[in-house]
Amino acid sequence: xxxxxxxxxxxxxxxxxxxxxxxxxxxxxxxxxxxxxxxxxxxxxxxxxxxxxxxxxxxxxxxxxxxxxxxxxxxxxxxxxxxxxxxxxxxxxxxxxxxxxxxxxxxxxxxxxxxxxxxxxxxxxxxxxxxxxxxxxxxxxxxxxxxxxxxxxxxxxxxxxxxxxxxxxxxxxxxxxxxxxxxxxxxxxxxxxxxxxxxxxxxxxxxxxxxxxxxxxxxxxxxxxxxxxxxxxxxxxxxxxxxxxxxxxxxxxxxxxxxxxxxxxxxxxxxxxxxxxxxxxxxxxxxxxxxxxxxxxxxxxxxxxxxxxxxxxxxxxxxxxxxxxxxxxxxxxxxxxxxxxxxxxxxxxxxxxxxxxxxxxxxxxxxxxxxxxxxxxxxxxxxxxxxxxxxxxxxxxxxxxx
Ligand code: C5P
Numbered sequence: 114x115x116x117x118x119x120x121x122x123x124x125x126x127x128x129x130x131x132x133x134x135x136x137x138x139x140x141x142x143x144x145x146x147x148x149x150x151x152x153x154x155x156x157x158x159x160x161x162x163x164x165x166x167x168x169x170x171x172x173x174x175x176x177x178x179x180x181x182x183x184x185x186x187x188x189x190x191x192x193x194x195x196x197x198x199x200x201x202x203x204x205x206x207x208x209x210x211x212x213x214x215x216x217x218x219x220x221x222x223x224x225x226x227x228x229x230x231x232x233x234x235x236x237x238x239x240x241x242x243x244x245x246x247x248x249x250x251x252x253x254x255x256x257x258x259x260x261x262x263x264x265x266x267x268x269x270x271x272x273x274x275x276x277x278x279x280x281x282x283x284x285x286x287x288x289x290x291x292x293x294x295x296x297x298x299x300x301x302x303x304x305x306x307x308x309x310x311x312x313x314x315x316x317x318x319x320x321x322x323x324x325x326x327x328x329x330x331x332x333x334x335x336x337x338x339x340x341x342x343x344x345x346x347x348x349x350x351x352x353x354x355x356x357x358x359x360x361x362x363x364x365x366x367x368x369x370x371x372x373x374x375x376x377x378x379x380x381x382x383x384x385x386x387x388x389x390x391x392x393x394x395x396x397x398x399x400x401x402x403x404x405x406x407x408x409x410x411x412x413x414x415x416x417x418x419x420x421x422x423x424x425x426x427x428x429x430x431x432x433x434x435x436x437x438x439x440x441x442x443x444x445x446x447x448x449x450x451x452x453x454x455x456x457x458x459x460x461x462x463x464x465x466x467x468x469x470x471x472x473x474x475x476x477x478x479x480x481x482x483x484x485x486x487x488x489x490x491x492x493x494x495x496x497x498x499x500x501x502x503x504x505x506x507x508x509x510x511x512x513x514x515x
Contacts, residue, residue: 114142114143114144114289114292115143117143117144117145117194117195117292118144118145118146118147118192118193118194118195119139119144119145119146119147119193119194119195119196119197119288119292120146120147120148120149120189120190120192120193120195120196120197120221120225120227121135121136121139121146121147121148121149121196121197121199122148122149122150122151122196122197122198122199122205122218122221122222123148123149123150123151123154123158123163123199123200124151124153124154124198124200124201124202124204124205124218125151125152125153125154125155125156125157125202125204126153126154126157126200126202126234126235126278127157127234127268128199128200128234128277128278129154129157129158129200130157130158131199131200131278131280131281132158132163132199132200132281133158133162133163133166134281135197135199135281135284135285136148136163136166136167137166137281138281138282138285139285139288140166140167142285142289144288144289144292146167147167147169147172147189147192147193148160148163148164148167148171148172149171149172149173149189149217149218149221150163150171150172150173150218151173151205151216151217151218152173152216153202153204155173160173170183172184172189172217173217174217175215175216175217175220180217186217186220186221186224187224189217189221190220190221190222190224190225190226190227191224191225191226191227193225193227194227194228194292195227195228195229195230195288195291195292196221196222196225196227196228196229196230197229197230197231197232197284197288198218198222198229198230198231198232199230199231199232199234199278199284200232200233200234200235200278201231201232201233201234202233202234202235203233203235203239203240203242203244203245203248205218205219206231206233206245206248206249206252207244207245207248209222209231209248209252209257210247210248210249210251210252211248228256228258228291228356229257229258230257230258230259230260230284230287230288230291231252231257231258231259231260232259232260232261232262232278232279232284233249233259233261233262233276233278234261234262234276234277234278235262235276236267236269236272236276237267237272237273237274237275237276238274239276240262240274240275240276241274241275253353253358253359254358254359254360255358256358258287258291258355258356260279260283260284260287260355261277261278261279261283261284262275262276262277262278262279263275263277263278263279263280263283264277265277287355290337290355290356291355291356293337293339294339295337295338295339295340295504296338296339296504296505296508297335297338297339297340297500297503297504297507298339298340299339299341300339300340300341300379300380300507301340301341301342301343301377301378301379301380302332302335302340302341302342302343302378302379302380302381302382302503303342303343303345303372303375303376303378303380303381303382303422303430304328304331304332304335304342304343304344304345304381304382304384305328305344305345305346305368305372305382305383305384305385305387305418306323306325306327306328306329306331306332306344306345306346306347306349306384306385307323307324307325307328307346307347307348307349307351307385307386308320308321308322308323308325308347308348308349308385308386308388309347309362309363309364309365309367309368309385309386309387309388309415310347310348310363310364310388311364311365311388311390311391311392311395311415312363312364312391312392312395313392313395313396313400313410314395314396314397314398314399314400315396315397315398315399316399317399317400319388319390319391319392320348320388321386321388322386323347323349323385323386324349324350324351325346325347325349325350325351326351326472326492327384327436327474327492327495327496328344328346328382328384328385329344329346329349329351329354330492330493330495330496331382331384331496331499331500332344332354332357333354333355333356333357333493333496334493334496334497334499334500335380335382335500335503336354336355336356336357337356337497337500338500338501338504340379340380341358342356342357342358343357343358343359343360343375343378344357344358344359344360345359345360345362345368345371345372345375345385346359346360346361346362346385347362347363347368347385347386348361348363360375364388364391364415365387365388365391365415365416365418366391366415366416368385368387368418369416369418369421372418372421372422373421376422376428376430377428377430378430379430379431379432379507380430380431380432380433380434380503380507381422381430381432381433381434382434382499382503383418383419383422383433383434383435383436383456384436385418386438387415387417387418388415389414389415390412390413390414390415391412391413391415392410392411392412392413393411393412393413394411417454419433419435419454419456420453420454420455420456422456423435423454423455423456423457424455425455431507432457432458432503432506432507433455433456433457433458434456434457434458434459434460434499434503435450435451435454435456435458435459435460436459436460436461436462437450437459437460437461437462438461438462438464439461439462439463439464440463440464440465441465443461443462443463443477444461444477444479444484446461447459447461447477447479448479451479451481457480457481458478458479458480459478459479460476460477460478460479460495460499461476461477461478461479462474462475462476462477463475472491472492473489473490473491473492474489474490474491474492474495475487475488475489475490476495478499478502
């Protein structure tokens with residue numbers, strides 16, 4: 114990590130004292146650290162203390178002529194590989210979510226084009242407040258990476274809950290993962306995962322039992338290899354993997370729209386269990402039980418996301434991969450699916466056993482001219498092996514495609 118540079122923004126919370134240790138931990142790994150402190154941060158720790166650990170001046174003032182001439186907020190924002198905000202206070206997250214830039218820290222954040230890692234820290238009620246949660250979801254959707262907050266005792270006596278800043282070592286590890294150069298660095302990946310839900314009326318829907326585990330594992334494995342990953346996910350109980358931009362959707366049509374917005378991508382992997390059909394008319398009022406007996410729900414076909422992304426054209430990803438859940442003649446059906454959908458590879462699995470919702474998977478990777486049976490392994494291991502295969506295809510001179 115000796116060539117990596119981090120810009121650390123320290124905001125005003127009691128956890129700011131831990132940021133001094135974070136600087137030390139990053140430097141131990143050879144990461145160069147530059148520090149910006151908000152005015153409130155300076156009430157908790159001094160620029161002198163942070164400066165002594167980083168070994169250079171700490172930046173605090175947007176309107177200080179000497180500081181602006183010395184480095185300036187635009188250079189601070191650009192001359193780094195990663196921006197870390199630790200602690201990220203409720204106030205700073207609110208400013209960031211809405212694009213305010215009235216001090217050095219917020220101006221730097223608005224001006225940066227580098228990845229951002231936030232370590233929120235605040236009282237549990239402030240964290241749980243709808244305003245903070247709304248701001249947090251805006252930042253997540255924008256692709257900000259987040260570590261913590263953790264559950265535990267607060268600095269305030271007798272208070273406990275979720276809101277403690279992640280420990281310096283956790284923040285450091287999250288930062289190192291984001292700084293790592295992998296074989297997929299510079300490549301954009303689009304992954305769909307989870308089920309879709311299709312409204313019958315405002316309270317009822319059609320869906321399926323997909324857990325999203327395999328798709329999330331693939332998104333995480335691609336990010337670990339350095340790809341810039343967008344995960345378009347139906348409702349699941351899973352947390353967004355570190356370093357992945359998650360877009361939450363419900364219906365197949367929303368999933369398709371989110372995928373099209375996420376293009377261009379170098380690789381698209383459709384893992385979602387998209388509902389094949391949706392009620393042809395989603396009713397805007399709850400269907401009453403007493404009206405005219407059992408209602409008939411007419412269905413119509415949903416768009417096929419994999420087939421749409423596979424269509425030839427300027428925006429087609431270089432490599433499009435689908436999944437096939439089969440119960441018999443897995444390879445034959447999977448080959449037919451490559452042709453029908455127009456994709457490049459199919460990862461086929463036999464779902465006659467306990468794969469749906471389980472932790473393990475056993476797959477066959479079918480490409481245009483090969484079929485590779487992988488032994489039974491965890492979904493995480495399948496994801497890492499698939500990510501490695503994607504990396505070698507994308508980094509080969511001419512990736513295999515139709
Ligand atoms: O046609 P089938 O559902 O068997 O195909 C499975 C593959 O197609 C999976 O990769 C799934 O994510 C994708 N798919 C899709 N949109 C649909 C149906 C399936 O992207 N409407």
